[in-house]
Amino acid sequence: MSNPDLDLSAVGLDLNVDHIPDDIDDLRKEIDRLDAIILAAVKRRTAVSKKVGRARMASGGPRLVHSREVKVLDRFAELGQEGHTLAMTLLRLGRGPLGR
């Protein structure tokens, strides 16, 4: 399920790719563009997640919050087992070295 409050129309993430020509170079260019967006988003998510963790621990809270992690896993559930693996990877990146 996607987030209805999030307007991604300017970013070009339409699921319909019919308008992209069946040209391998064009298609690979779009993959390269998407990978750059995904990498930037993952890096920013990691930075924010680490910051939340630091703020929570500084106020005496736990290092991990199970209920929040379940929400993240649920968000990616539509992608099946690979979605679970992806969500776990995101959570691990946010936990940093202490979580390994």
Ligand SMILES: O=C(O)C(=O)C[C@]1(C(=O)O)C=C[C@@H](O)C=C1
């Ligand atoms: O939401 C939080 O409280 C976070 O610390 C962020 C986050 C996450 O990366 O989504 C990271 C660790 C917690 O166990 C739960 C979730």
